[in-house]
Amino acid sequence: MSVLLGRDTRVIVQGLGREGRFHAERMKEYGTKVVGATKPGAGGTSIDGIPIFDTVAAAVDETGANASIVFVPAPAAMDALLEAIDAQIDLVIAITEGIPIADMLKVAAVLETAATTLVGPNGPGAITPGQSKIGIMPAENFSPGGVGFVSRSGTLTYEIADLLTRAGLGQSTCIGVGGDPVVGLPTPGAVRLLNEDPETEAIVIVGEIGGSAEERAAEYMRSEGKKPAVAFIAGRSAPPGKRMGHAGAIVSGNQGTAESKVRAFEEAGIPVANAPSEIPGLVKKALRHS
Amino acid sequence: MKLHEYQAKQILARAGIPIPDGRLATSPEEAEAAAKAIAAPVAVKAQVHTGGRGKAGGIKVAKSPAEAKAAAGAILGMDIKGLRVDKVYVERAADVASELYLGITLDRDRRRPVVILSTVGGVDIEEVASSRPDAIARGWPSPLLGLLPFEARALVFAAGVAPAQREAVADIARRLYRVYGESDATLVEINPLFVQKNGSVLAGDAKLDIDDNALFRLPELAKLKEVSADEEAEEKARALGFSYVQLDGDVGIIGNGAGLVMATLDAVRNAGGRAANFLDVGGGAKEAVVKAALEIVLSNPRVRSVLINIFGGITRGDEVAKGILDVIQAHPPRVPLVVRLSGTEAEAGRKLLESAPLESRETMDEAAAEAVRLAKVPATA
Numbered sequence: 001m002s003v004l005l006g007r008d009t010r011v012i013v014q015g016l017g018r019e020g021r022f023h024a025e026r027m028k029e030y031g032t033k034v035v036g037a038t039k040p041g042a043g044g045t046s047i048d049g050i051p052i053f054d055t056v057a058a059a060v061d062e063t064g065a066n067a068s069i070v071f072v073p074a075p076a077a078m079d080a081l082l083e084a085i086d087a088q089i090d091l092v093i094a095i096t097e098g099i100p101i102a103d104m105l106k107v108a109a110v111l112e113t114a115a116t117t118l119v120g121p122n123g124p125g126a127i128t129p130g131q132s133k134i135g136i137m138p139a140e141n142f143s144p145g146g147v148g149f150v151s152r153s154g155t156l157t158y159e160i161a162d163l164l165t166r167a168g169l170g171q172s173t174c175i176g177v178g179g180d181p182v183v184g185l186p187t188p189g190a191v192r193l194l195n196e197d198p199e200t201e202a203i204v205i206v207g208e209i210g211g212s213a214e215e216r217a218a219e220y221m222r223s224e225g226k227k228p229a230v231a232f233i234a235g236r237s238a239p240p241g242k243r244m245g246h247a248g249a250i251v252s253g254n255q256g257t258a259e260s261k262v263r264a265f266e267e268a269g270i271p272v273a274n275a276p277s278e279i280p281g282l283v284k285k286a287l288r289h290s
Numbered sequence: 291m292k293l294h295e296y297q298a299k300q301i302l303a304r305a306g307i308p309i310p311d312g313r314l315a316t317s318p319e320e321a322e323a324a325a326k327a328i329a330a331p332v333a334v335k336a337q338v339h340t341g342g343r344g345k346a347g348g349i350k351v352a353k354s355p356a357e358a359k360a361a362a363g364a365i366l367g368m369d370i371k372g373l374r375v376d377k378v379y380v381e382r383a384a385d386v387a388s389e390l391y392l393g394i395t396l397d398r399d400r401r402r403p404v405v406i407l408s409t410v411g412g413v414d415i416e417e418v419a420s421s422r423p424d425a426i427a428r429g430w431p432s433p434l435l436g437l438l439p440f441e442a443r444a445l446v447f448a449a450g451v452a453p454a455q456r457e458a459v460a461d462i463a464r465r466l467y468r469v470y471g472e473s474d475a476t477l478v479e480i481n482p483l484f485v486q487k488n489g490s491v492l493a494g495d496a497k498l499d500i501d502d503n504a505l506f507r508l509p510e511l512a513k514l515k516e517v518s519a520d521e522e523a524e525e526k527a528r529a530l531g532f533s534y535v536q537l538d539g540d541v542g543i544i545g546n547g548a549g550l551v552m553a554t555l556d557a558v559r560n561a562g563g564r565a566a567n568f569l570d571v572g573g574g575a576k577e578a579v580v581k582a583a584l585e586i587v588l589s590n591p592r593v594r595s596v597l598i599n600i601f602g603g604i605t606r607g608d609e610v611a612k613g614i615l616d617v618i619q620a621h622p623p624r625v626p627l628v629v630r631l632s633g634t635e636a637e638a639g640r641k642l643l644e645s646a647p648l649e650s651r652e653t654m655d656e657a658a659a660e661a662v663r664l665a666k667v668p669a670t671a
Binding site: 026074075098099100101102104105106108109110136137138140141151152153154155156157158159162179181182206208209210211212213216232234235236237238239242243244245246247248249253254274275276277 | 396398399401402403416432433434471474476501503504506507533535537545546547548549550551552553555556557558559560564565568570601602603604632633634653654655
């Protein structure tokens with residue numbers, strides 16, 4: 001069943017504010033099992049038909065939730081993530097943008113010894129088309145199929161999913177790993193999940209300038225790759241030293257350049273699209289040759 | 291957010307890291323008075339948010355208060371990489387025997403802070419890393435525990451710090467780690483860290499960059515934020531929830547989502563043009579958002595055409611098209627506009643734009659090519 005999330009995934013919402021309520025509704029429409037939400041002090045009530053709990057632990061006890069989506073604003077987000085990890089939730093998806101790096105370093109250190117997989121922060125979430133969506137992506141652009149998809153961006157992910165869907169290439173699971181410098185499940189880990197998923201036939205890796213997650217993903221696929229992959233790197237024309245929207249999208253000195261990422265994929269035998277429009281054609285070609 | 295050397299040094303001093311006696315001056319007379327109070331040879335140092343000020347002539351040594359006054363007179367008002375110098379830091383000159391490097395930053399791959407120590411100081415650490423990798427020692431403390439005494443000791447041994455300075459350098463490293471943590475730094479650096487002829491160790495320079503996302507809990511540091519002339523548009527955009535970066539081309543760019551905007555800049559380059567900016571309006575693209583975004587992009591006089599690339603997701607393509615139409619009817623832009631809508635209800639959106647005074651294209655590549663072509667058309671008087 002694809003990876004991370006499927007039909008049986010039971011989700012709670014942390015941070016049922018305006019954005020959280022809007023997207024909880026969209027997720028329910030899609031068929032995602034939204035089983036509860038946390039709001040300290042409001043336990044026992046319900047909002048939009050969603051049962052409310054005081055703590056994540058209580059929500060897990062009562063509902064059997066195994067996933068959480070976090071909309072909690074940045075100043076309190078670390079606490080929300082640590083609460084979810086402490087409650088041993090399998091999958092935590094953080095949408096929140098603007099979490100301080102120091103907070104994410106602490107969360108990452110706690111994750112080293114925890115069973116939880118954290119996707120994000122500062123990403124659109126994840127979707128297994130036709131089964132479950134835990135995120136803020138517009139579902140219309142996705143369709144079920146065999147292409148696994150990992151991306152550091154939001155709208156660019158929807159754009160490429162839309163291109164894939166129009167080309168008849170459905171997706172197994174799409175994972176938006178997030179645009180921050182420190183994320184829970186970086187690109188290489190997400191690629192590994194899809195590489196080991198029997199239902200995923202090909203992998204699309206959408207990276208961008210900054211850091212070296214793409215280089216590490218390329219290295220992993222070079223040695224362990226079981227299926228064809230296609231890559232795209234955003235920011236090939238970005239000047240060094242400028243942060244391009246995402247906190248993590250910055251070339252520092254000679255680190256994090258698009259050239260280095262493109263070279264790493266090419267050396268791993270993974271074709272790199274020059275524009276998103278080339279991706280579906282490259283995926284079809286790669287599938288024919290595999 | 292970057293701090294000036296004098297601000298960073300005050301923070302280091304509060305954490306117990308030795309710094310030379312120094313004073314800030316905004317006029318030659320103040321510099322003269324500062325040198326008189328220090329009563330020793332001084333260095334007069336430009337305070338600007340950029341590296342390479344030494345090479346640019348922004349640091350001068352003065353042996354007397356009169357020389358300090360002259361040095362400040364030469365440095366104040368100087369232009370260093372496009373930034374005007376309006377403050378100098380007058381500091382007691384150190385009696386230098388050798389120079390070390392000490393810095394802490396983020397290691398993205400390991401998801402940990404990395405502490406870097408080298409006995410090759412006073413030069414660009416990235417150059418040392420590539421030319422003499424053996425001269426650099428690194429440690430990765432747990433962000434939950436901080437830099438522990440044994441980790442600091444291991445660093446000074448690995449770097450080959452002389453026995454007489456080991457204890458002092460390890461102590462400074464631990465204090466610097468506290469500064470890194472308490473000020474939510476993305477980079478804190480002492481380069482050079484002086485070893486003086488009498489054996490004492492003190493910070494020759496200091497660099498402290500703060501995580502903008504943490505300023506909400508650092509009210510004292512947030513007050514130190516300075517916006518230079520070339521950052522004004524970026525600050526204005528930030529206040530609107532946009533992310534804007536000025537570039538050096540002539541095709542203005544507006545899009546939603548950082549990745550999509552980066553891909554749009556790349557499409558412009560693929561079409562043989564150069565983008566004038568990066569502008570991510572974030573979620574949605576209602577009328578007010580489009581209006582504000584166009585104002586920011588068109589405030590750059592170099593812009594010859596504007597490419598709007600919006601993915602209609604939760605916000606539908608037809609609603610985005612209506613927003614764009616309303617804006618250009620009320621405020622016709624001074625340059626041609628190319629719009630590319632994709633995603634949910636994109637076709638309905640394109641239909642609405644058909645008779646509008648703008649170019650609408652179906653794909654990112656076509657839209658980029660058209661925007662590049664229009665930017666090259668000579669302006670009609």
